[in-house]
Amino acid sequence: MMRTRPLKVALLGCGVVGSEVTRIMTTHADDLAARIGAPVELAGIAVRRPDRVRAGVPAELITTDATALVKRGDIDVVVEVIGGIEPARTLITTAFEHGASVVSANKALLAEDGAALHAAAGQHGTDLYYEAAVAGAIPLIRPLRESLAGDKVNRVLGIVNGTTNFILDKMDSTGAGYQEALDEATALGYAEADPTADVEGFDAAAKAAILAGIAFHTRVRLDDVHREGMTEVTAADFASAKQMGCTIKLLAICERAADGRSVTARVHPAMIPLSHPLASVREAYNAVFVEAEAAGQLMFYGPGAGGAPTASAVLGDLVAVCRNKLAGTTGPGESAYARLTVSPMGEVVTRYHISLDVADKPGVLAQVATVFAEHGVSIDTVRQQGKDGEAALVVVTHRAPDAALSATVEALRRLDTVRGVASIMRVEGE
Amino acid sequence: MMRTRPLKVALLGCGVVGSEVTRIMTTHADDLAARIGAPVELAGIAVRRPDRVRAGVPAELITTDATALVKRGDIDVVVEVIGGIEPARTLITTAFEHGASVVSANKALLAEDGAALHAAAGQHGTDLYYEAAVAGAIPLIRPLRESLAGDKVNRVLGIVNGTTNFILDKMDSTGAGYQEALDEATALGYAEADPTADVEGFDAAAKAAILAGIAFHTRVRLDDVHREGMTEVTAADFASAKQMGCTIKLLAICERAADGRSVTARVHPAMIPLSHPLASVREAYNAVFVEAEAAGQLMFYGPGAGGAPTASAVLGDLVAVCRNKLAGTTGPGESAYARLTVSPMGEVVTRYHISLDVADKPGVLAQVATVFAEHGVSIDTVRQQGKDGEAALVVVTHRAPDAALSATVEALRRLDTVRGVASIMRVEGE
Numbered sequence: 001m002m003r004t005r006p007l008k009v010a011l012l013g014c015g016v017v018g019s020e021v022t023r024i025m026t027t028h029a030d031d032l033a034a035r036i037g038a039p040v041e042l043a044g045i046a047v048r049r050p051d052r053v054r055a056g057v058p059a060e061l062i063t064t065d066a067t068a069l070v071k072r073g074d075i076d077v078v079v080e081v082i083g084g085i086e087p088a089r090t091l092i093t094t095a096f097e098h099g100a101s102v103v104s105a106n107k108a109l110l111a112e113d114g115a116a117l118h119a120a121a122g123q124h125g126t127d128l129y130y131e132a133a134v135a136g137a138i139p140l141i142r143p144l145r146e147s148l149a150g151d152k153v154n155r156v157l158g159i160v161n162g163t164t165n166f167i168l169d170k171m172d173s174t175g176a177g178y179q180e181a182l183d184e185a186t187a188l189g190y191a192e193a194d195p196t197a198d199v200e201g202f203d204a205a206a207k208a209a210i211l212a213g214i215a216f217h218t219r220v221r222l223d224d225v226h227r228e229g230m231t232e233v234t235a236a237d238f239a240s241a242k243q244m245g246c247t248i249k250l251l252a253i254c255e256r257a258a259d260g261r262s263v264t265a266r267v268h269p270a271m272i273p274l275s276h277p278l279a280s281v282r283e284a285y286n287a288v289f290v291e292a293e294a295a296g297q298l299m300f301y302g303p304g305a306g307g308a309p310t311a312s313a314v315l316g317d318l319v320a321v322c323r324n325k326l327a328g329t330t331g332p333g334e335s336a337y338a339r340l341t342v343s344p345m346g347e348v349v350t351r352y353h354i355s356l357d358v359a360d361k362p363g364v365l366a367q368v369a370t371v372f373a374e375h376g377v378s379i380d381t382v383r384q385q386g387k388d389g390e391a392a393l394v395v396v397t398h399r400a401p402d403a404a405l406s407a408t409v410e411a412l413r414r415l416d417t418v419r420g421v422a423s424i425m426r427v428e429g430e
Numbered sequence: 431m432m433r434t435r436p437l438k439v440a441l442l443g444c445g446v447v448g449s450e451v452t453r454i455m456t457t458h459a460d461d462l463a464a465r466i467g468a469p470v471e472l473a474g475i476a477v478r479r480p481d482r483v484r485a486g487v488p489a490e491l492i493t494t495d496a497t498a499l500v501k502r503g504d505i506d507v508v509v510e511v512i513g514g515i516e517p518a519r520t521l522i523t524t525a526f527e528h529g530a531s532v533v534s535a536n537k538a539l540l541a542e543d544g545a546a547l548h549a550a551a552g553q554h555g556t557d558l559y560y561e562a563a564v565a566g567a568i569p570l571i572r573p574l575r576e577s578l579a580g581d582k583v584n585r586v587l588g589i590v591n592g593t594t595n596f597i598l599d600k601m602d603s604t605g606a607g608y609q610e611a612l613d614e615a616t617a618l619g620y621a622e623a624d625p626t627a628d629v630e631g632f633d634a635a636a637k638a639a640i641l642a643g644i645a646f647h648t649r650v651r652l653d654d655v656h657r658e659g660m661t662e663v664t665a666a667d668f669a670s671a672k673q674m675g676c677t678i679k680l681l682a683i684c685e686r687a688a689d690g691r692s693v694t695a696r697v698h699p700a701m702i703p704l705s706h707p708l709a710s711v712r713e714a715y716n717a718v719f720v721e722a723e724a725a726g727q728l729m730f731y732g733p734g735a736g737g738a739p740t741a742s743a744v745l746g747d748l749v750a751v752c753r754n755k756l757a758g759t760t761g762p763g764e765s766a767y768a769r770l771t772v773s774p775m776g777e778v779v780t781r782y783h784i785s786l787d788v789a790d791k792p793g794v795l796a797q798v799a800t801v802f803a804e805h806g807v808s809i810d811t812v813r814q815q816g817k818d819g820e821a822a823l824v825v826v827t828h829r830a831p832d833a834a835l836s837a838t839v840e841a842l843r844r845l846d847t848v849r850g851v852a853s854i855m856r857v858e859g860e
């Protein structure tokens with residue numbers, strides 16, 4: 001029983017992802033129609049530079065007037081793969097006002113303004129879906145929002161940025177420094193000309209905000225996410241990690257506190273044991289662990305970016321919102337009823353690996369140990385390496401609040417015998 | 431905006447899974463209500479032996495008359511965790527007739543009669559959801575049915591039975607034989623007193639039928655699944671696997687043929703390279719690879735059984751069908767429009783590892799190689815080990831149709847110089 005009048009789709013943006021969306025909608029039109037229960041028709045494609053449009057994209061559908069396309073009045077679904085805050089936000093809002101549902105891959109916008117966009121969608125009885133915004137093709141938002149809807153998620157921990165994982169994997173496997181590994185990533189197309197959004201953790205932080213919001217049924221904005229990039233990670237850090245049986249990954253971590261009433265979200269490089277499944281995630285792949293009260297530990301793994309994988313996620317959402325349109329309903333929208341407190345980084349409790357350059361003389365270890373003890377940070381192991389009147393002291397702590405660790409490091413820096421703090425890295429996944 | 435009249439749930443079965451469902455519905459009632467948009471109320475629990483009901487299960491809800499409970503007329507959702515074909519099938523059908531949606535964890539019933547049950551649900555405008563039937567808490571059916579609804583799945587390959595994975599993992603790590611490892615699994619509660627359904631592959635075959643049906647939008651019944659158990663796997667097979675850099679897993683494999691118009695589904699033990707992520711799936715965990723045209727290779731990993739993980743999947747479905755009830759709609763039902771041919775095992779193309787006991791004399795290898803060549807099966811490597819006038823000959827083939835391999839083995843058995851075929855095992859995941 002198939003409706004014959006097609007559902008009309010407006011595509012905003014036709015770069016790597018958009019042209020894959022176009023290709024699949026064209027070549028797999030019959031399958032999409034069968035799965036939706038009605039044909040879907042690409043009604044228009046808005047681009048900024050029509051001369052750059054790729055082969056296989058129907059020229060007659062191209063327009064530079066995205067606003068007019070969205071306002072046409074006969075559009076059922078708008079697919080937004082432009083990225084960035086504006087004009088994407090205004091176009092999406094305009095789409096809702098004209099009764100269209102929206103499928104977006106825009107992590108930055110969702111992390112910054114998800115609540116307002118969900119409200120606008122709800123007000124107009126339309127859908128806002130964005131599986132492609134987090135971890136490319138890996139189904140993550142739908143499992144969190146629907147499969148685990150009867151469970152209590154306590155932790156989401158994952159590698160959600162392919163560029164930085166590629167760089168860190170290279171540093172680990174070849175001993176290269178950050179710049180050398182970044183250059184290789186750029187040459188191979190894994191890093192953009194300006195890699196800031198990736199290497200400074202902005203991209204991962206936006207994804208962490210989205211994941212935390214859904215996992216904890218609480219609004220979490222980009223500003224709530226503690227963010228540290230991975231540009232300071234050195235070959236020496238990898239050498240230290242190896243001595244501990246660890247490697248280094250840029251992790252996004254969303255956690256419910258032990259009291260159950262507050263949550264944290266953060267992105268930073270961290271050591272994880274080689275035995276942890278995330279340690280073996282290579283190249284530009286993504287993987288996310290989800291720990292839930294009843295389900296236990298789940299892992300989702302796959303390509304985290306790229307035109308085709310991202311298009312797969314976009315099209316899964318497109319089928320869903322089209323089905324909803326036909327049924328005259330909408331899917332699950334924002335769920336933020338829990339209103340948990342989003343705590344600052346200082347309240348995160350984890351372990352630390354600290355490398356100090358110290359004077360190589362008696363009593364230094366005692367001094368250092370005293371500072372840790374005064375701040376309530378308990379030491380797990382200490383390793384000393386002396387050379388030429390200087391020494392490196394590596395301290396690995398037991399679990400402690402981040403604020404206590406920061407205060408400890410401040411006090412250590414004031415010791416005469418401590419020449420410098422070479423690196424501080426958290427230890428996760430144990 | 432919350433509806434105050436509760437949705438009423440009837441629970442059929444209160445064993446390990448049912449009592450966890452009860453516990454979560456009781457302790458997390460507020461969360462479930464917030465996520466659904468209306469309270470859910472456990473209206474009755476049907477059990478066979480009321481004296482066996484567990485602690486924490488409200489005694490006043492217990493009944494032995496499942497049929498009367500389902501027919502009450504005020505039940506919105508029936509949760510079926512009895513298992514087996516009857517009386518589950520009749521109760522589910524009766525539930526549909528009385529307007530209730532059904533959440534089931536019953537892989538055997540879904541594999542045998544999924545099409546008829548979906549038809550019955552559709553006829554009465556109700557839902558049939560069964561995420562818990564495959565791989566416990568791991569979201570797999572929803573990702574295949576919804577997240578990948580815009581993609582083309584070419585292959586599903588996974589470990590979907592925890593009991594057999596526990597046994598094979600023990601054999602691999604300790605060198606134990608099958609019986610010894612089974613005894614340990616039984617003692618630890620990983621294997622049932624009668625382990626037939628697990629070790630003979632019936633359980634995995636039912637899951638393969640369900641996964642293949644959803645992945646390929648084609649009806650696949652249990653009878654369509656080629657099934658070989660793992661009771662014949664020996665310590666010698668593991669030793670051979672190790673020499674090849676492999677381990678042995680019981681795999682469920684659903685594949686689209688190269689021509690794209692036919693599919694196969696099978697369950698059998700197979701060697702996989704140690705470098706394959708499935709090789710490191712330990713104990714009773716499950717993991718499933720999904721390969722799709724656009725998404726690429728995805729992996730889903732987690733606990734494949736157990737009361738709490740299965741209850742997590744059941745409750746995710748319960749939230750979804752309750753939301754659908756409130757919205758006056760139903761979720762995506764059966765999708766079997768593709769009507770692909772389900773081909774027999776003979777048409778599967780893969781690689782083989784064959785151990786032969788042969789006479790230790792000149793010319794044997796030439797004879798054996800001739801038989802392979804006559805059947806069009808190309809040899810990749812041969813390894814000979816001689817001892818006391820006898821020799822073991824291990825042949826690893828290139829990819830060949832299963833029928834050609836079977837004919838080859840038949841012909842090998844007829845050679846005077848071949849004393850016996852010690853083992854035949856497929857090699858997957860390369």
